[in-house]
Amino acid sequence: MSREHSGTVERSRLPGSTFLLGLAGVVSAFAILEAITRADLVDRTYLPPASTVLIATAQLLVDPEFLGHVASTMRAWAFGLGLAIIVAVPLGIAFGAFDRVYRASRALVELLRPIPSVALIPLAILLFGQGLQYKLSLILYASVWPILFNTIYGVHDVDPIAKDTARGFGFGPLSILRRVALPSAAPFVYTGIRVAAAVALILAISAELLAGGSQGIGTWMLLVGSGSVDRTLVYAGTVVTGLLGLAINWVLVSGERRLFAWHRARQAGS
Amino acid sequence: MTVTRAPRPDLLAVAGLCHTYGAGAVATVAIDDLDFEVGQGEFLSIVGPSGCGKTTLLRCVSGLQHPTAGTVTLHGEAISDVPEGMALVFQDYARSLFPWMSVSSNVEFPLSRLRLPRSERRERIGESLAAVRLDAAADKYPWQLSGGMQQRVAIARALAYRPEVLLMDEPFASVDAQTRADLEDLVLDVWRRFSVTILFVTHDIDESVYLSDRVLVLSRSPASVVADIPVGLPRPRDQIETKSADGFVRLRAEVARLIRPARGAETAGTSI
Ligand SMILES: Nc1ncnc2c1ncn2[C@@H]1O[C@H](COP(=O)(O)OP(=O)(O)OP(=O)(O)O)[C@@H](O)[C@H]1O
Ligand SMILES: [Mg+2]
Numbered sequence: 001m002s003r004e005h006s007g008t009v010e011r012s013r014l015p016g017s018t019f020l021l022g023l024a025g026v027v028s029a030f031a032i033l034e035a036i037t038r039a040d041l042v043d044r045t046y047l048p049p050a051s052t053v054l055i056a057t058a059q060l061l062v063d064p065e066f067l068g069h070v071a072s073t074m075r076a077w078a079f080g081l082g083l084a085i086i087v088a089v090p091l092g093i094a095f096g097a098f099d100r101v102y103r104a105s106r107a108l109v110e111l112l113r114p115i116p117s118v119a120l121i122p123l124a125i126l127l128f129g130q131g132l133q134y135k136l137s138l139i140l141y142a143s144v145w146p147i148l149f150n151t152i153y154g155v156h157d158v159d160p161i162a163k164d165t166a167r168g169f170g171f172g173p174l175s176i177l178r179r180v181a182l183p184s185a186a187p188f189v190y191t192g193i194r195v196a197a198a199v200a201l202i203l204a205i206s207a208e209l210l211a212g213g214s215q216g217i218g219t220w221m222l223l224v225g226s227g228s229v230d231r232t233l234v235y236a237g238t239v240v241t242g243l244l245g246l247a248i249n250w251v252l253v254s255g256e257r258r259l260f261a262w263h264r265a266r267q268a269g270s
Numbered sequence: 271m272t273v274t275r276a277p278r279p280d281l282l283a284v285a286g287l288c289h290t291y292g293a294g295a296v297a298t299v300a301i302d303d304l305d306f307e308v309g310q311g312e313f314l315s316i317v318g319p320s321g322c323g324k325t326t327l328l329r330c331v332s333g334l335q336h337p338t339a340g341t342v343t344l345h346g347e348a349i350s351d352v353p354e355g356m357a358l359v360f361q362d363y364a365r366s367l368f369p370w371m372s373v374s375s376n377v378e379f380p381l382s383r384l385r386l387p388r389s390e391r392r393e394r395i396g397e398s399l400a401a402v403r404l405d406a407a408a409d410k411y412p413w414q415l416s417g418g419m420q421q422r423v424a425i426a427r428a429l430a431y432r433p434e435v436l437l438m439d440e441p442f443a444s445v446d447a448q449t450r451a452d453l454e455d456l457v458l459d460v461w462r463r464f465s466v467t468i469l470f471v472t473h474d475i476d477e478s479v480y481l482s483d484r485v486l487v488l489s490r491s492p493a494s495v496v497a498d499i500p501v502g503l504p505r506p507r508d509q510i511e512t513k514s515a516d517g518f519v520r521l522r523a524e525v526a527r528l529i530r531p532a533r534g535a536e537t538a539g540t541s542i
Binding site for chain 1: 334358360362366368379383431
């Protein structure tokens with residue numbers, strides 16, 4: 001019943017030690033990779049030494065041409081994700097808030113959801129060619145689902161006692177939606193956006209890899225990958241992509257912590 | 271002692287009230303044919319075994335739930351939706367507080383609909399938080415408080431709303447004995463100052479007698495009225511004097527006797 005102090009318990013779990021352990025893991029993996037390649041256990045053209053990849057990564061991060069490709073991918077990512085939010089959040093609220101619509105939409109949503117976005121790449125190429133529209137449509141499709149789902153369930157599964165409390169004080173359905181259902185669903189919507197952000201990045205790069213185009217991280221990888229036998233740059237590009245994903249997630253997770261402390265505390269307590 | 275009760279015009283009437291949850295094989299009859307009236311400004315306590323239908327009764331009276339049969343009338347008009355000027359303090363207080371709002375915003379929440387001037391809102395929030403001794407917690411969040419403190423926030427919110435009818439569902443279940451005594455006197459004080467009509471569900475026999483003008487004893491599930499006992503003890507009441515008076519001791523024995531057969535063999539160990 002009582003949820004007291006749950007917030008403080010959650011926060012006291014030494015974040016410093018987790019970070020150090022994570023760092024130790026990364027350093028060990030790096031050392032093992034380095035040792036394997038330096039001992040010539042594998043062909044260096046397949047797996048260059050970790051230190052070589054690291055240096056190449058550092059050089060890439062200041063290479064204006066490469067950064068241009070990154071910017072292009074990120075523009076498509078941001079635009080697609082933004083569109084997905086604009087489409088999925090209002091739709092999710094409408095589906096979740098009205099019980100009739102909720103039940104009517106459920107079957108359709110469950111039917112469409114399992115289609116993997118990557119499977120739609122050929123269709124998207126047929127429909128939109130290989131330009132920005134093609135990339136955007138894929139990012140949009142992939143990121144709409146997590147946001148839509150989380151919004152629908154967040155809005156639909158609001159605690160009935162919380163809603164009754166507002167109703168008991170004379171609030172009407174619209175006020176209850178605005179002042180109780182939406183704030184209560186907000187952390188779920190946010191989680192949906194966070195998941196969509198990761199999916200959108202994957203889709204952006206996959207789309208570039210599969211259909212070329214003229215700009216983007218995926219396009220750049222195709223170029224450097226086919227240009228020479230040395231894979232160092234491809235590895236370095238992969239590392240940058242990973243770092244990009246990590247950075248996005250880190251920003252969004254810290255935002256989540258700050259905005260929705262109440263939600264974490266509540267979940268930890270129940 | 272003379273047992274006299276000032277006649278009060280009826281404010282609220284419950285007639286032939288029945289409520290059944292679900293239908294067919296899974297149907298649960300929660301309330302079976304309840305009849306009673308509550309006078310304007312009256313303090314009515316409702317006692318009955320756990321699960322007998324007290325919460326269901328309060329939900330029907332508050333208009334949050336449509337009874338399957340019977341009516342609740344307020345000011346002579348049948349309630350079909352939530353009426354103006356009524357507040358319910360939920361038994362499930364933790365879930366009825368909004369975790370994304372601070373304590374003072376929670377208390378302010380019902381006031382925001384009343385279009386009160388800012389200064390009056392401030393005043394009411396401060397006053398009711400002080401009354402439940404939570405002024406220091408105004409900027410905290412509900413999930414940072416203990417269960418008893420959360421319960422007091424829910425009470426403060428209802429008090430700040432200044433309803434005409436206040437429905438309280440075991441509002442002091444999670445507080446210690448001293449706080450409970452203080453809150454009892456606080457509710458009595460508010461009741462007198464604002465001439466609120468109060469329906470008060472409790473498991474505590476002493477509390478039911480100490481607070482009220484009448485004690486309504488309900489039967490085991492499905493609830494029906496076993497007895498309607500007038501409490502003629504003089505007011506203002508005092509925790510020590512009233513509770514040691516002969517009249518009080520007699521009344522609590524009477525309520526306890528009425529509840530015992532009602533409780534039956536089913537839940538012999540539970541506190542009522
Ligand atoms: N939403 C519901 N759906 C189905 N049955 C319900 C529901 N709410 C309550 N009941 C049933 O109705 C009966 C009365 O429940 P109620 O909560 O009104 O009892 P109560 O007197 O308030 O109990 P307590 O003293 O434990 O709070 C119980 O048998 C319960 O199982
Ligand atoms: Mg109850």
